[in-house]
Amino acid sequence: MNAQDIQARFAPQGLDHPAERLGPWRFLRTLIRNPLETWPRALFEERSMRLDFAGRPLLFVMDPAAVDDVLVGKADIFPKAPIVQRAIGAAVGTKSIFTAEGADWRWQRRASSPPFRHGTILGFVPAFAEAAEATARDLAGKGQGTVDIAEAMMKTTFDVIVETMLSGRGGFDIERFGTEITRYFDTIGWVAAYAVLGLPQWVPYPGRKGARAGNGFLRKEMARVVAERRAHPGEVPDLLDFMIAAKDPETGRAMTDAELADNLLTFVVAGHETTALALTWAIWLTANAPEVERKVLDEVASVAGDGPIEASHVEALVYCKQVIQEAMRLYPPAPLIPRISTEATTLGEDQIFANMPVYVPVYAIHRHKRLWDEPEAFAPERFRPDLARALHRGAYLPFGAGPRICIGAAFAQIEAVVIFATLMRAVRFTPIPDHRPMPTTRLTLRPEGGMPMTVARR
Numbered sequence: 302m303n304a305q306d307i308q309a310r311f312a313p314q315g316l317d318h319p320a321e322r323l324g325p326w327r328f329l330r331t332l333i334r335n336p337l338e339t340w341p342r343a344l345f346e347e348r349s350m351r352l353d354f355a356g357r358p359l360l361f362v363m364d365p366a367a368v369d370d371v372l373v374g375k376a377d378i379f380p381k382a383p384i385v386q387r388a389i390g391a392a393v394g395t396k397s398i399f400t401a402e403g404a405d406w407r408w409q410r411r412a413s414s415p416p417f418r419h420g421t422i423l424g425f426v427p428a429f430a431e432a433a434e435a436t437a438r439d440l441a442g443k444g445q446g447t448v449d450i451a452e453a454m455m456k457t458t459f460d461v462i463v464e465t466m467l468s469g470r471g472g473f474d475i476e477r478f479g480t481e482i483t484r485y486f487d488t489i490g491w492v493a494a495y496a497v498l499g500l501p502q503w504v505p506y507p508g509r510k511g512a513r514a515g516n517g518f519l520r521k522e523m524a525r526v527v528a529e530r531r532a533h534p535g536e537v538p539d540l541l542d543f544m545i546a547a548k549d550p551e552t553g554r555a556m557t558d559a560e561l562a563d564n565l566l567t568f569v570v571a572g573h574e575t576t577a578l579a580l581t582w583a584i585w586l587t588a589n590a591p592e593v594e595r596k597v598l599d600e601v602a603s604v605a606g607d608g609p610i611e612a613s614h615v616e617a618l619v620y621c622k623q624v625i626q627e628a629m630r631l632y633p634p635a636p637l638i639p640r641i642s643t644e645a646t647t648l649g650e651d652q653i654f655a656n657m658p659v660y661v662p663v664y665a666i667h668r669h670k671r672l673w674d675e676p677e678a679f680a681p682e683r684f685r686p687d688l689a690r691a692l693h694r695g696a697y698l699p700f701g702a703g704p705r706i707c708i709g710a711a712f713a714q715i716e717a718v719v720i721f722a723t724l725m726r727a728v729r730f731t732p733i734p735d736h737r738p739m740p741t742t743r744l745t746l747r748p749e750g751g752m753p754m755t756v757a758r759r
């Protein structure tokens with residue numbers, strides 16, 4: 302495939318990373334619209350890049366060894382950057398599993414880990430397959446209609462998270478939930494711009510009131526679920542039961558209702574939106590690559606025939622897994638991992654001083670010219686198991702790395718493979734001619750305006 306072909310089939314439309322630094326006003330305007338558009342081309346070519354915002358220096362690291370230092374080797378001196386608290390602290394609390402640090406974080410991580418063991422995850426495969434089959438029936442029933450695949454995937458993975466982590470006992474209004482999360486996420490560009498300018502959190506911005514109101518709704522919903530569960534514990538413990546029962550080994554204390562609600566919201570949001578996006582991009586990329594689609598269909602037919610995808614099939618769906626991995630390389634659902642140094646140190650040749658923000662731009666590392674052959678091409682063969690083993694941990698990190706690596710990584714990968722295999726076999730997805738999605742960063746990497754595609758029963 303030549304470069305033009307690759308560009309036309311898989312590259313983001315209209316996303317032209319600036320060759321030069323943007324002037325301050327253009328930078329802020331672009332940051333508010335779509336932070337990804339402010340990323341200079343150098344991020345895709347250099348080992349690291351220092352930028353100064355309003356007199357404050359910030360280092361982007363792209364060199365895999367330095368990335369590994371930040372997230373793994375020197376993780377102790379690189380906690381999450383304050384922008385994380387600022388962007389999501391209002392939504393999920395400042396001391397939840399995602400936002401806490403040190404001992405505060407460690408025991409919450411331990412308390413939440415039982416549902417994420419490999420054997421337990423395999424027990425969830427029927428729930429993954431059923432959610433996908435329900436979506437397939439729904440999509441196939443649309444005739445030759447146009448559907449927003451992003452929305453369909455959000456609904457599917459939301460069903461999964463409620464079914465697996467809350468024993469199906471949420472009683473949530475899924476549509477309202479999605480609307481409120483989006484309303485909150487849509488203001489993230491403003492939050493980032495204000496953080497760059499050093500403005501205090503109380504300064505108003507467009508959409509702030511709506512975002513707060515929406516967040517109030519989400520938190521109330523979580524508080525309701527916690528109260529109901531305290532009154533009626535589950536027979537077979539799920540994530541919420543484990544968190545209720547957990548005690549901090551150092552202090553002996555359990556989580557308060559507010560902490561439980563914060564963590565529950567973290568899991569529901571972190572656990573469905575990201576996987577839905579991985580699936581959305583994987584379906585779109587595959588629909589643009591008939592040779593990949595053929596291989597997927599052959600593999601699913603030979604592994605599972607016409608029957609439901611089962612736990613015993615997961616290992617054998619090797620190529621489907623490669624497609625998901627490659628989709629997360631090109632369109633990582635979490636495109637940026639922000640950290641800050643607590644003391645002076647070095648990263649490769651870069652001198653780092655205390656309180657210097659150090660960002661890991663996953664999206665740029667995954668398309669870096671020094672790290673990948675034809676970085677823009679969609680080539681699931683890159684993740685053939687023998688080749689994938691040779692990849693540097695700091696060069697491919699859709700789930701992060703080190704102690705704060707995604708707790709749901711294995712869950713998400715198995716879930717995505719099962720849903721992808723089930724949907725591809727049942728539904729033909731066709732891209733809308735001339736529509737190429739524009740990725741926007743709203744914490745996660747979403748296609749602007751959704752992902753419209755034509756669907757038909759296979």
Ligand code: HEM
Nearest residue numbers: 399571572575576579634635699700701705707708709713
């Ligand atoms: C394709 C799907 C997913 C992607 C790409 C993804 C990505 C990530 C990344 C990059 C981080 C690390 C952030 C950092 O170091 O700053 C993270 C953390 C986290 N993820 Fe995921 N995630 C996915 C699915 C899930 C699922 C299914 C769950 C739960 C059911 C989940 C729950 C969490 C939690 C609780 C954390 C915080 C962990 C901690 O700090 O100890 N994620 N995720």
